[in-house]
Amino acid sequence: MTSERDSETTFEEDSQPNDEVVPYSDDETEDELDSRQPGAEPGPNQTSRDGEESRDPGRKDCSWQVKANDQRFYEQPGFKRTIFLCFKKSKYAGNAIKTYKYNPITFLPLNLFEQFKRAANFYFLVLLILQSIPQITTLSWYTTLVPLLLVLGITAVKDLVDDIARHRMDNEVNNRTCEVIKDGRFKNTKWKDIKVGDIIRLKKNAFIPADILLLSSSEPNSLCYVETAELDGETNLKFKMALEATHRYLQEESALADFDGLVECEEPNNRLDKFTGTLSWRNSSYSLDADKILLRGCKIRNTDFCHGMVIFAGSDTKIMKNSGKTRFKRTKIDSLMNYMVYTIIVVLILLSAGLAIGHTYWEQQIGNSSWYLYDAQDFSPAYRGFLNFWGYIVVLNTMVPISLYVSVEVIRFGQSYFINWDLQMYYPEKDTAAKARTTTLNEQLGQIQYIFSDKTGTLTQNIMTFKKCCINGQRYGDCRDAAGQLQSHPQQVDFSWNVYADGKFLFYDHYLIEQIKSGKETEIQKFFFLLAICHTVMADASDGQLNYQAASPDEGALVTAARNFGYVFLSRTQNTITISEMGVERTYDVLAILDFNSDRKRMSVIVRESSGNIRLYCKGADTVIYERLHPKNPKREATEEALDVFANETLRTLCLCYRDISQDEFQVWNKKFVEASLATSHRDEALDRVYEEIEKNLILVGATAIEDKLQDGVPETISRLSKADIKIWVLTGDKKETAENIGFSCELLTEETAICYGEDTRQVKSQRISPALSSALLQTRLENQRNRPGSSPHSSLRMNEPFFQGSRDRALIITGSWLNEILLEKKKKKKKKLKLKFPRTAEEKKKQSEKRRRAEAYKEQQQKNFVDLACECRAVICCRVTPKQKAMVVELVKKYKKAITLAIGDGANDVNMIKTAHIGVGISGQEGMQAVMSSDYSFGQFRYLQRLLLVHGRWSYIRMCKFLRYFFYKNFAFTLVHIWYSFFNGFSAQTAYEDWFITLYNVLYSSLPVLLVGLLDQDVSDKLSLRFPRLYVLGQRDLLFNYKKFFLSLLHGAVTSLIIFFIPYGAYLKSVGQDGEAPADYQSFAVTAASSLIFVVNFQAIGLDTSYWTFVNAFSVFGSIALYFGITFDFHSAGIHVLFPSGFRFTGTAPNALRQPYLWLTLILSIAICLLPVVAQRFLSMTIWPSESDKIQRNRRQYLLEEQQWKRRQSAFRRGVSARRSAYAFSHQRGYADLISSGRSIRKRRAPLDAVLA
Structure with a gap:
């Protein structure tokens, strides 16, 4: 028996010395062959048409075929791909673009799936199932179903509104029109109906709807001028030129309608400046390159009209290949909330288990010998304890806040409208208002640590x-x-x-x-x-x-x-x-x-x-x-x-x-x-x-x-953001000199800044490892010598030392080619492989696998070294970077620094970066809408970023943190009363409140005050927020909401629940009412405890957790209390009991209990004991240990007087460095x-x- 063996013989071809260094894409292979053949030799002072005619192109990688004016050509089986089971779809994409998440069919299932990914929602779905089991539940089904439906419904409506806005933006682009040849003549056709192979005519100042092969134009030699601002951010014109053959014969409409050329080219990819293909027409083949392709997103300039053939459409276009995928973004607080909900669930399970064990013990010692607790079902104590475990899961379910997420969404929704309505972020010159295109990320605006900004059109006006x-x-x-x-x-x-x-x-x-x-x-x-x-x-x-x-x-x-x-x-x-x-x-x-x-x-x-x-x-x-x-x-x-x-x-x-x-x-x-x-x-x-x-x-x-x-206000904006401890990186496709000069103009770089260029970091790295290596030339930049074989123990001890010594401000300036080289993303040599079948031995495979593993580990260490080095600098400028490189830099900082990132840009070349960052901001009013459509927030000028972050972002973060702390507190104070009550009812999973109070507590009685805190509260005014950017660090350091704050809220709630339970319990114990009868029944006690809770949690909201008082806040507190008493008296009336006897069992309880004078004394005592310690703590913290915002708030009048005398800088261009810079x-x-x-x-x-x- 013979066995075939895999081996491969590789023949390397010389690669071009000046090949552009680009990152790998999924569409790239090492087998690419550059088979361009030279054309006719040019005469003096002339150049050829890049070998446009080639009889034998021999292009191995040209697997994409496009035939002009023949849609039946694409119906062949070879152009279909299986998407699911036997369902097939054309491999050629339509030209419609999609940035929305849902359609009418997928909205309900996909939205419910997204919502039930949240721990609380899924938990309450399980809880609803448990409540349908009579042996377990002591609560009515509506106590869970009503709030759950309310939560799901409000969130779904909010998501629907967001997605409708995306649909409208997509429709605006997809419904643009251009002329397409149909039935032998040009007809106006919507962009979304354009197909591969169509012949289109574009006129002056028109956007290009797809990637097209230029056939002819109104200019001599079919030259075409295009503006590529949407691709590379540059507004200067580029030249494109048609083939001589198509220029000569394809000028008239009839000739274009009869054109039947076949293009064979590379598969769709993300390389903006590369294209390889051939055109076969009239028994001749013509070589095609990037100079003959017009890309989607470009704009026709100074050319009356041009004709083209669609090669790539829709998602296959190069601009869309560079756009990245639509991501579901969640905030840091969202993740923290999920973990806290998991924590609460674990606590809930432990408490339920403990109480169930208590019930088992009680049944063994007391329950079985109590004749008045006769139960026909003869269950063992252990089994009763098991049932009570699930009963307590149901009773204590309010520890997991069902209305938490919907309340958060309502707050975010309101905060988004505040951003939209902010007139100080309105750009009148282009009638552009700020727009929050998502309503789920507002508080994350207050936690930004890194900003990644485009240059052209974002920082500059691009006016020389x-x-x-x-x-x-x-x-x-x-x-x-x-x-x-x-x-x-x-x-x-x-x-x-x-x-x-x-x-x-x-x-x-x-x-x-x-x-x-x-x-x-x-x-x-x-x-x-x-x-x-x-x-x-x-x-x-x-x-x-x-x-x-x-x-x-x-x-x-x-x-x-x-x-x-x-x-x-x-x-x-x-x-x-x-x-x-x-x-x-x-x-x-x-x-x-x-x-x-x-x-x-x-x-x-x-x-x-x-x-x-x-x-x-x-x-x-x-x-x-x-x-x-x-x-x-x-x-x-x-x-x-x-x-x-x-x-x-x-x-x-x-x-x-x-x-x-x-x-x-x-x-x-x-x-x-x-x-x-x-x-x-x-x-x-x-x-x-x-x-x-x-x-x-x-x-x-x-x-x-x-x-x-x-742009106006850029230096002031960058200065303020830097004072807020936000690091700013500029990622641009422009040259190093250009970007460096802009860095000085916008004060990102100053006289005191020590500039480190990419190649200089070799010396920095060598000094970091060992003084003996400081003069050695490292073989690779930032090479990880700490982990190399033979490295000294001394060097390995320095792994966590900083790259730079001293506290001097530094900036790093690097290029895209250097970035690829240092991150090991450099394109490999093109290879031609001859594969023979010689399988590797097990040992060879093991060595190959180990080699790949080491290479991957080495690459990861290189990336981490780069991020560590760059993040030690106050500013970083990356020049000559591609859209994919921009996203890669953002992804690296997210991965290795776990930092909150924001990307801001105005062109399609920024889309991938915008989607990759935690927050994406688009500058609208510039050329094109790709960046805006893919962004989370948009406005007209870069200077509005400071207000978005330092005012709206910081307020949103503070409000959300206050809301969450208060929300968890009021839920713990509400729920833990059941636990104390269990010690007096044999751990029987009975509730301490009426069912309807449990149902409405989070929905009506305590929701509005805390919602208004989350919507309206502000520790200092917007002017003071801008004047004192250092206030912003609270969000960056997660100081206002973390596990420590969470457990403090739990402890506070537990203490409040103890007071609310035991003060009424002591008051009712062995007491006699005015009528001489004992009022100490369960129902009166439940009303008293509920009334105490309502007063305490609402007064806590307005008196202690609110920094910015308005009439609305006061009305919400007293309105919630009034609403509680109004509903309680109605639900305890005889009339409603007659109509629904099984649903309303507290008939007459509230009128009877609340007419007792000592009940009101009990309420006052409970409120005082709960609130006075908090008042004292708040007073001491403001006077003895004031926070930064407390100090500013206390001196706000002085600052307002100074504000009137404070003058803005007179010029956006400040003095740069004393040394000349090449420009x-x-x-x-x-x-x-x-x-x-x-x-x-x-x-x-x-x-x-x-x-x-x-």
């Missing part, structure tokens, strides 16, 4: 403004008067002399404009000419206006500045650029564009001037420009000083320079440039090397300073130089000057 500059060593932009003093209200520069001037551009330095007009300063002319010629901006004349489309907001701001100062970029062609220089129009030959990338941090253009001279113009970050300057630059130091000044003002700086190139030097270099441009592998690296050869010996012209405007922050991707030089991005010929000025 040219503020200042330095030219030839002279700074411009400061608004000074004749005496050299800064002006508080400077006058704007008048640009009316310039017919091309942008009216929105503001500048205040009149001296610079005078220098420009004089024409004497050649360096100034050179400076603005450089801004006008060195860029990749596109110009378009429409409606008599000259408009710019920039690949980054920075470029747009710089070109607009040059435009206003007289150097106007008018148009460009494939090889030329036209500029108006102070009214004189000149055209220059563009010989080469040296493209920007994040490593180079600069871009250059080489132009031939009219004189025939060749000159290179360059702009970039100061750190890279200064390394390439000619040794003889007289204004080098003066410009460097200006850069320091600009950096101190947290402006984004950029250096400008040039050099002249001889004809011979250019010809030699251009030959290398063309060769590098035609390279089929490692093209980017080859071009970078060629660029380095020419970008040297530069002459410095000056520097620019751009302001990236923050070359262009956010466009590499490749736009290729588009321009190839001629494919040129929109139209420039309109005549007369048309522009008309």
Whole structure:
């Protein structure tokens, strides 16, 4: 017999050196093959269409097939998948999106399932079953059924209201329309009815409804401009381009209707910037990549219309793949309540068991010999004890508060409306009010420890403004008067002399404009000419206006500045650029564009001037420009000083320079440039090397300073949140320099902050382990050497030591690629595997399993080390992170720090992060609604976050904690009376109250006062809450509600129940009423104990647990007492007894008992003994041991007077650090130089000057 053996031979292919490091997704495999084939070679200054035609694509992973205009194609058996038993469903998703939880069919079962997951609800369901057994229960069935139905009903209504809101938001998106080809012509179709394979037409400013293959557009060469704010948070435009074949033949409606191309591509995945596939059409195959795909969530800009074929729809789209799953979020207090309910159930079982044992003993000693307790059923004492165990489970059921959860939901519901109604969180500019999109998380807003924030559109307005500059060593932009003093209200520069001037551009330095007009300063002319010629901006004349489309907001701001100062970029062609220089129009030959990338941090253009001279113009970050300057630059130091000044003002700086190139030097270099441009592998690296050869010996012209405007109130908000001991992490897809500058602008980083970059942590880690290792280069960042074989015992003792020594504020700045590397998420090399069948031996399998286990443990330790390191910093900035990485960072902090997290963002790239955090906040009023739809709370500006947390969150937490403490107290005080009563009734599971009092106690008699405490109470005002953020730490540390507070409430309730039972018991013992008869019957005693309880628990609510008095609070207390007496007298009347004799057995008890004077004395005595110790304790705590809020409340008048004199900060931009920070922050991707030089991005010929000025 022969046995087959598994083995595998692996052939590794070279991976691209600059492959983007991305985290693994479920859709990724190691077997991906990059089989792109080169297309036709481009000529000089041109690039190919990325090998768009390929006869033999040979793509192994292209298992997703889409055929145009043929829905029958998807009915084939191969495109179906089994979902349950024999039920099959198409593997192609519809285009409707779903964020709601329920539908009409699933609402009732799913909602009941969710509710019965709560321990108390499930417990009362079991209790209801027990009450149906006559041998056990001594209570009527309605005492449990009525409250349970009330609880389930109110919660269900609340959940239904929440879900209806989600349905409406989904319908708003799903019912948008676009044009789809049906029956040979375009028809308006709702988004939800779009299917894979449909041909759609999108017009200017329309959102893209699905992931589509761009077929053609109104632009030359079927170029399409899209805005990707919903994907990466950037509002700058991106370029997409159709295949030459589809551009040429698919412009008309009839041709599009006849199009029958077949796309074979990768399965749906979450990689936003990757796409691999082929289009088969007319016996030819064409290679497809990400540049030909328009993603859902993007917006068509500056393109009249475009046509596309739907590839992925609905949940299969890349934006939805990055959105994560809808999670059922529960608060920390919810979990704590569940554990406390479990604790109460355990206590209940123990008490019932003890009382049952007592009953067994009583039966043996007394019950059997008591002739008046004759029972025809001759049960043994043990069996009677067993029945009494279940009887006490029923009698003491009110220890588990049935109305607890519904009361909590009512309070949360009311608190949510307070958030919605808060006018101080209303953003009038966009008519956007704050919105609590869920009603289950309010008190968790008062316990936030970490905030994870997006940058673009969340912290900033994404508006770049040219503020200042330095030219030839002279700074411009400061608004000074004749005496050299800064002006508080400077006058704007008048640009009316310039017919091309942008009216929105503001500048205040009149001296610079005078220098420009004089024409004497050649360096100034050179400076603005450089801004006008060195860029990749596109110009378009429409409606008599000259408009710019920039690949980054920075470029747009710089070109607009040059435009206003007289150097106007008018148009460009494939090889030329036209500029108006102070009214004189000149055209220059563009010989080469040296493209920007994040490593180079600069871009250059080489132009031939009219004189025939060749000159290179360059702009970039100061750190890279200064390394390439000619040794003889007289204004080098003066410009460097200006850069320091600009950096101190947290402006984004950029250096400008040039050099002249001889004809011979250019010809030699251009030959290398063309060769590098035609390279089929490692093209980017080859071009970078060629660029380095020419970008040297530069002459410095000056520097620019751009302001990236923050949203109003961002620095103040971050400052207050930091004082509240909340750590803020910024997670952004933008560059490190950009994010760092914003960190200083919004005061997340300050002068005193020690900034630690990701790579620097190797040194920190080595110092943490052993001084001897401090100079050693660790093989991996943050490597866990403490647990490595051979590590010293000394190092293992340092496992819990902090990474940093001292108390200095620190910040950590890391990139997405570093994050993947340190967390071992780096993408592996692509492999091609040849599998042969050679099964591993048991020993080999064991070794492989052990290897995987060690790798997993190592990875987990790496993750923990990273979180420990990051959490020791006051602030963390993560740059160039993907949506999935954002969620991963949040998940790691949740996992290893057990901290309450909040994520806030405005774009679809933030959705996964928002869903992962305990609290998700969406900024509405920005582009798109994906973040808002997936959030728990939304509003119009970041600054409202401080009020949401420090006011509404803190109040909600305090109110909920007070409510819970009081609720448990009043239930223990109510229930434990039955236990004391058991010692006098032979432990027979008899109740100490009337059945209807037990039924209505939690529903009517004691519910309203405590509900109002949970809704309205506040220890200090909203202004003082904002002024003293340190008050917020109470929630972070769980100081107001925890197991200690719970057991104190239990103890307090037990003492109250003792007083309520034994004071009336002593009063009735051997007493005689006014009529000379003994009133000491059970029914009178029950009424007296119940009346004492009602007075005590209600006075406790208003007098001791309420910090903020209103008329409503007082009315609720006295109204509840009046309601108790009114209902009691009615239920004890003879009339209702006649109608329902078996349900109302206390006929005449209340009128008879309450007319006895000493009964009222008993009530007063019980109330006084219960409340006076609490009053004394409260008085002493406020005077001798006051809390922080007590101190503030006591001095509130003084603070109000100070509040009137307190002035807000005058500017959102504070002084930054004394050291200059590199700020070359262009956010466009590499490749736009290729588009321009190839001629494919040129929109139209420039309109005549007369048309522009008309």
